[in-house]
Amino acid sequence: MVTLAEVAQHAGVSASTVSYVLSGKRSISATTRQRVEQSIRLLGYHPNAGARALASSRSNIIALMVPLRTDMYVPVMMEIAIAVATTARTHGYDVLLLTGEEGPDAVRRVTGSGLADAMILMDVELDDERLPLLRGTDQPSVLIGLPAETTGLTCVDLDFRATGALCVEHLAMLGHRDIAVIGEAPAVYERHTGFAERTLDGLRSRARELGVRLLHRPCEGGYDAMAVTLARILDERPGTTGFVVQNESAVEPLLALLRQRGRAVPEDVSVVAVCPEQVAVQASVRLTSVAIPAQEMGRYAVEHLVAKLDGRGTDEVVLIAPELTVRASTGPAPSGRTS
């Protein structure tokens, strides 16, 4: 392993000079800099991460806590994770992957050990156990998702309330009067994951304002669960012509089931999904959807953290405005026959 000292000797300067060349924290003459840089290249020098972390109390690592569950939103999680990793690298940071398994202890461990300089938390619950710890440390953090109480925290998320409103609006505008919402799995609501409840809020209040009827049913993903849920919905509200689907693993099953029942999309029934773009365009009917801006959230989270670590930036809550893209799964409500 090549060390700083060896580079210094090779370049005929002192160790501190090499360090300053590397960090740019003091001015160095052009000739010296070049000599040092050449030595670094020649010797194939890489600064030792541990030593650097010890001396500077900066690890240049951002911790990313992903949910342990692989049952929901997998593509979104993955996309966020990759956006985080990629963005972090462009700022000279690496990413430590933590699973939710350790829970609050992970936060303690990371902040206590100086393993990471900052944290990004995904899958935040409304009243998350980790929040008091975050507030109690001076380590910067960003939540992807919105807890109940955000004071002293930085959060990014899609504005799910507006998303819900937007979906209802779109369907209402097309004349749909009876709308069913295929929600996330019951467990997601029990856990009080913010986004699910906020979407529902948005859906409900806009539905009330616009005078459309709304039926919300949680649904596990998969074909069988969707079949049961759909049967119940059509039983209870036979006149349903609009669907809002939040659980992406229910999308394709729903389309298949509707087809099976002879209900054409979008002629008889309209479907709006809240899902990543890719899912929307790859579905068997190109879906009118509100995209979940996974990449954008990941990138924002990292950039905010970097700013904070550089002494810039403040706590704030950023809600990304939803955008509804009209594709082939929504159309005017069939005239007359709505209940």
Next chain:
Amino acid sequence: MVTLAEVAQHAGVSASTVSYVLSGKRSISATTRQRVEQSIRLLGYHPNAGARALASSRSNIIALMVPLRTDMYVPVMMEIAIAVATTARTHGYDVLLLTGEEGPDAVRRVTGSGLADAMILMDVELDDERLPLLRGTDQPSVLIGLPAETTGLTCVDLDFRATGALCVEHLAMLGHRDIAVIGEAPAVYERHTGFAERTLDGLRSRARELGVRLLHRPCEGGYDAMAVTLARILDERPGTTGFVVQNESAVEPLLALLRQRGRAVPEDVSVVAVCPEQVAVQASVRLTSVAIPAQEMGRYAVEHLVAKLDGRGTDEVVLIAPELTVRASTGPAPSGRTS
């Protein structure tokens, strides 16, 4: 930040004693150990990661390189990543998330800086640029996937050749004589990703042995691409009654399209998928499938690395035997009408 020295002082022992209590590398009397452990708890001490890494030249971090592309096998990748992170924690390791973006440089950086003690590489190509670097370092590594040349490397993977053979066998046994293979996206083959080619090998050679006809067509995921691919296949081989699907994002579209053409699964047509269990059971028809043992691979990779880091363990290639689970998507070939 609480330091070792403070713990030592609090417990009335020397710093080295505390260190030995922590590492267990020398025997410590029960009473001293207890006193130290109590002080650690009381003060909320966490060893500083950087200092530890510097002094011991061990970071207790395992690097995981995931593919940058989010276009293929997302659930599998995610499942592996989570299995890796979880398993690593049980052995006292953390996981650093690297994307393929940096390519070989990432390997250089990690080994050079001592950021991680070992690496796990996913999405290995047959002739991967990173392999020479891995061979040239003494840092342990495990590949998830199989390159062309494995000497000096440790690899885990599903035995895709056997998987291909198994799928053909199952269909042949049921009387299917004309089998179509829905492969991965063309780009995957162009990249020479090992698993795709090996599966194909297994399919072809077993098909030859059993005297069944095989038609292989690469296919991008999604409904539209699948529609085109299916049309071509049925055009060329109208008597096709068996399908093997490797691209999981083609599964649901295929089922929808077959239904649409009035071909019932499994009465008229049988479908075998190579995909994670979850996808198989959640599909609109419960799929006969060979599961991709994502968790098992992730766990194995970590455990092998830990063994190597502990001075045990050797280089070897482990191919996990495929298991075909019969579900509702395969049945006897329709009698008489096969071409």
Next chain:
DNA sequence: ATAGTCTGTCGAAGCGCTTCGACAGACTTT
């Protein structure tokens, strides 16, 4: 010319831990 200001470089201290050799004391063995 003198004092004052930059610029570029160096030396040394120290970050918090691990680990090696030393060694005191208790306990065997002859």
Next chain:
DNA sequence: AAAGTCTGTCGAAGCGCTTCGACAGACTAT
């Protein structure tokens, strides 16, 4: 009773880097 062996603990060195204060030399303003 002397020599040898363990066991448990300590002190000190050192891991490779950052950073602070010092300072020589060049330059500017008076």
